[in-house]
Amino acid sequence: MPHPFPRRSLLAGAAGATLAAPALAQREFPSRPIRLIVPWLASAAADIQLRGLAQIATRHLGQPVIIENRAGASGILGAQLLANENQGDGYLLTQMHNSAMRVPFMMQRAPYDLLRDFTFVIRLVGYSYGVVVRPESPWQTWQQFAEHVKANPGKVSFGTAGVGTTQHIVMEQAARIAGFDWVHVPFRGGGDDVQALLGGNLDAVASSSLWAEMVQAGQLRLLVSFGEERIGRFPQVPTLRECGINIAHVSPYGLVGPKRMDPGVVRVLHDALHRALIDPEHAALIARMDMPLAYLNSADYAASMPVAVEEQRAIVRDLGLRM
Template sequence: MRLTRRRALGLGAALALPLPALAQRGFPDKAIRMLVPWAPGGTTDVQMRAVCEQAGRRLGQSVIVENKSGAGGILGAQALLNERPDGYTLSQMPISVFRVPFMSPRPPFDPLADFTYVSHLTGYLFGVVVRADAPWADFNAFLADAKANPGKFNYGTPGVGTSLHITMEQVATKRDLSWVHVPFRGVSENMQALLGGQIHATADSSGWGPLVEEGRLRLLVTWGPERAKRFPAVPTLKELGLDIVSTSPYGVAGPKGMDPAVVRVLDAAFRGAVADPAHMAVLDKFDMPPMPMGPEEYTAFVRRQVEEESAMIRRMGLRM
């Protein structure tokens, strides 16, 4: 589900009204922890801090971000396994949570049984960037050079099993080329390695935007269903004949067994926060669409995602 700005602002105003009576009777009566399984300063971290600030205003309690970067974005989900289902510990749930169990000989969790899905939020603008002085003017030139030099090109991503890693390997399969994946803990390390010449390219979410606008990086391609508003001259993967769209939508979840009444309070707060003008400004900055879903719709979405992602993992033969 996508919102226009006008509808989003109207929804934000409506959901800024008092929350259900449960909240007034006691929940929440203290701060809420929000685990963000990515490094500080990246796109997800900035977006989650913005939405948590607005959700906290609606809840009457702070929603405090705690970063747990590494392992391809699954450390927040893993941490929920040891938390009480009282609504006071939540985590951002990247799509890697639905992949890693099917890539692992010993799955760390069951994405369908071990969590309570609370509220869906948004998705990413992904793309591939190179240094501004790199010899490739466009993505096709980059791919042609990579194919001519098998195993000699590398690219950075935020980790194994992330949408960035999976999509780049899908590109390699479609174009019959071989390159080397270099996982990093976050966008800062990724950008430093690219700017320092340690890697040829970076596949990441739109945290690279300011460096592209400053002329330090060159954006070769984006992965959305249509061209990015801020970079209308840059083609999509689909336009280049690769027939791939990757936006890696995500939301917020808690431990399994949460009280449905608590879930409703949290969902109301986060859906209002998604549509708040302050948060919408952050989404616009990173070309991220608002994609709000309540717990029932989000849970159904997760079931579909798990089915699709597990089938893809089996088809590609991916292993940790």
């Protein structure tokens, strides 16, 4: 199966990053700190990655990139804020992720237009997802867990970072394929679901790889992962596809600004963020978090969006999801 992030995209993007930005943007931007809205709690996987990226990008931009956490609403608060921002001057950015692309289709009135309300600056990385349980739980494997779910309809609970998030979608898709009847408990995102699991208030959590170190320390047990391939640090743990459920998700995400941003400003931001993305310090960070590189430059990122948006619309329609 072809790799989801073709090498040619990385090379083409890197080449595009060397083109000169308009002199005005290079000379005047940035002249003050840049705000980066992270729509999750501090300590979420995206928060950790974006903080590391921001620290490195600060060195290239000559101005601090300041993280602001705005968690809740299934991760759409950053997108909502930018959609209402009239000054696309480059000083306000947010993460654009699949949940933020999906949730508008779950609402009676969409809070923003995905293709008109944003400027797509750079696509960055993807997630590694999986299902974890407490180490003292009776389930050693996904198959054992699945058998328990089937034998106890409506009694097994799982937590996620919110309604409409990718981990929620995967669990709903898995339920439809395997005939599961379980209880979804949404959280705000950032590890609060894992804390509830550790406290005995949930049976399982479907989450991005913020659980990795706890799994390695024996504090949690990883039953299955959601990617095309097994997670490098956990080669003994199968994917959903290997368990007979034909689903694979890594959910690449990037950074966007408000609509109608100056192309020169976009280029300055892109170039600094791209340098930070491929910096060895950042490469080590995402390797520790099992986050695959998913880079696209600004033009390719924008060009990819119509297809990505339709994919999310179809998921919502097929599962009948509503907020």
